[in-house]
Amino acid sequence: MSSRFAVFVALVAGLTLSTLHPFTQSSRLGSLSPVCLGFLLGLLVAETPIASRLQEPLGLTSRHPDRVGLDILHSQGSLEGETAKSELDQRVTYGLQHAFLNLEVTGWWFNMGLWDKDRSMRFQDACKALVEKVTSQIGIQHDSHILDVGFGCGDQDIYMAQLYQPARITGITIEPIQHHAAQELVKRTRTPGTEIQLYVADASNLPEFLESTPSVFGTSKVTAAATATGSRQFTHVISIDSAYHYNTRAQFLHNASRVLAPNTGRIAMADMILAKPAPTSGFGRKIFETIFSAVEVPVVNMKTMEAYKQDLMDAGFVDIEIECVEDQVFSGLAAYIENQTGRLGGLVKPGVNWSYWGLCKGLRWLDRSKWLHFVIVKARNGPRLS
Ligand SMILES: C[S@@+](CC[C@H](N)C(=O)[O-])C[C@H]1O[C@@H](n2cnc3c(N)ncnc32)[C@H](O)[C@@H]1O
Ligand SMILES: *[C@@H]1O[C@H](CO)[C@@H](O)[C@H](O)[C@H]1NC(C)=O
Numbered sequence: 001m002s003s004r005f006a007v008f009v010a011l012v013a014g015l016t017l018s019t020l021h022p023f024t025q026s027s028r029l030g031s032l033s034p035v036c037l038g039f040l041l042g043l044l045v046a047e048t049p050i051a052s053r054l055q056e057p058l059g060l061t062s063r064h065p066d067r068v069g070l071d072i073l074h075s076q077g078s079l080e081g082e083t084a085k086s087e088l089d090q091r092v093t094y095g096l097q098h099a100f101l102n103l104e105v106t107g108w109w110f111n112m113g114l115w116d117k118d119r120s121m122r123f124q125d126a127c128k129a130l131v132e133k134v135t136s137q138i139g140i141q142h143d144s145h146i147l148d149v150g151f152g153c154g155d156q157d158i159y160m161a162q163l164y165q166p167a168r169i170t171g172i173t174i175e176p177i178q179h180h181a182a183q184e185l186v187k188r189t190r191t192p193g194t195e196i197q198l199y200v201a202d203a204s205n206l207p208e209f210l211e212s213t214p215s216v217f218g219t220s221k222v223t224a225a226a227t228a229t230g231s232r233q234f235t236h237v238i239s240i241d242s243a244y245h246y247n248t249r250a251q252f253l254h255n256a257s258r259v260l261a262p263n264t265g266r267i268a269m270a271d272m273i274l275a276k277p278a279p280t281s282g283f284g285r286k287i288f289e290t291i292f293s294a295v296e297v298p299v300v301n302m303k304t305m306e307a308y309k310q311d312l313m314d315a316g317f318v319d320i321e322i323e324c325v326e327d328q329v330f331s332g333l334a335a336y337i338e339n340q341t342g343r344l345g346g347l348v349k350p351g352v353n354w355s356y357w358g359l360c361k362g363l364r365w366l367d368r369s370k371w372l373h374f375v376i377v378k379a380r381n382g383p384r385l386s
């Protein structure tokens with residue numbers, strides 16, 4: 001008897017006994033519900049043939065070890081699926097379980113990407129395309145000092161270094177584990193001409209971060225040459241697929257303008273805003289608030305185009321350009337996740353694939369409902385306000 005099955009038996013026994021106890025017993029029928037609940041819970045965790053019937057459709061069980069290999073083969077269109085499935089249970093010594101020996105992770109990108117119509121695009125290329133879209137034509141030069149806010153796992157910093165060789169990129173992220181991954185990547189990738197410094201800090205507290213981190217503008221050992229502003233200011237602030245998380249984005253914009261060189265400094269972002277006004281009251285409002293807090297987006301950040309532009313102007317930005325590219329984002333990413341789930345979903349921990357399933361359905365819905373704009377924003381800093 002497996003340990004999980006033992007837990008299951010104990011759970012059912014415990015619940016059954018509890019229903020017989022005189023103090024908890026109000027009506028015999030009502031007291032049966034914990035037993036049923038316990039039984040169902042037990043079925044979900046137990047390791048029995050009956051339980052796995054229930055677990056499989058719920059995605060709570062690991063797949064047949066050779067199934068992952070088969071999914072990968074089928075995705076290349078080389079086999080008849082049904083014939084191969086019947087071979088799964090035949091005795092094997094090697095099977096297809098060595099798929100993992102052949103897999104390679106060559107990056108840790110995770111933005112929504114900018115997708116071609118033809119759908120054969122690789123994830124990393126879509127992520128790079130978004131970075132190029134945001135960072136092109138904003139005058140990044142060899143003496144630029146970029147502040148990259150929400151750098152993910154650092155892939156975009158390496159990529160910008162390769163594309164433009166700016167003197168310095170200073171990055172901040174709120175997630176220590178991503179900072180760790182990015183440091184590793186930066187350590188083992190040479191970026192001649194660009195010094196990359198990464199920190200854990202909150203975009204909502206830019207002034208505090210700079211105050212407490214003098215090394216950001218300190219003399220660099222790699223690039224002794226001064227950066228364009230030669231002072232305690234950045235030439236560019238970049239934020240890719242991240243600003244909607246900041247608490248609040250309006251404050252971030254305000255502070256970003258203060259750390260950018262007046263008149264010449266540029267901000268460029270990939271961001272999300274409302275395409276339709278949000279419900280202001282009632283059940284609709286509740287749903288709206290629940291959805292955005294579930295994905296850690298402060299509800300106040302979900303603004304319409306007009307209010308968004310106003311935030312940029314209030315912060316001190318001029319020459320504001322906003323392009324809506326959601327048609328190249330939501331459905332492209334959804335199609336990619338569906339494809340990848342079909343091929344490698346078996347490698348994802350049982351149960352976790354539901355979050356990707358949810359993400360896909362959400363993206364498909366966003367694509368149909370035209371409810372959000374995915375925007376590429378570029379603006380120039382105005383003169384120093386008091
Ligand atoms: C969708 S990811 C994009 C990551 C990266 N730009 C990329 O393309 O791979 C959003 C990122 O924003 C970061 N983030 C969220 N809130 C933040 C905050 N308040 N300050 C700094 N970074 C934040 C998250 O840690 C996450 O890495
Ligand atoms: C999750 O994975 C399991 C096992 O691989 C699969 O049976 C199930 O359909 C998947 N669920 C989703 C929502 O993709």
Ligand SMILES: *[C@@H]1O[C@H](CO)[C@@H](O)[C@H](O)[C@H]1NC(C)=O
Nearest residue numbers: 075076119120338339342343
């Ligand atoms: C996934 O994409 C590849 C390459 O574009 C394609 O050949 C394959 O048929 C797709 N597989 C699935 C399961 O959609």
Ligand SMILES: *[C@@H]1O[C@H](CO)[C@@H](O)[C@H](O)[C@H]1NC(C)=O
Nearest residue numbers: 207250251252254255256258
């Ligand atoms: C940062 O933004 C907040 C809100 O707009 C503002 O009150 C604060 O003074 C700003 N700090 C700096 C140093 O610009």
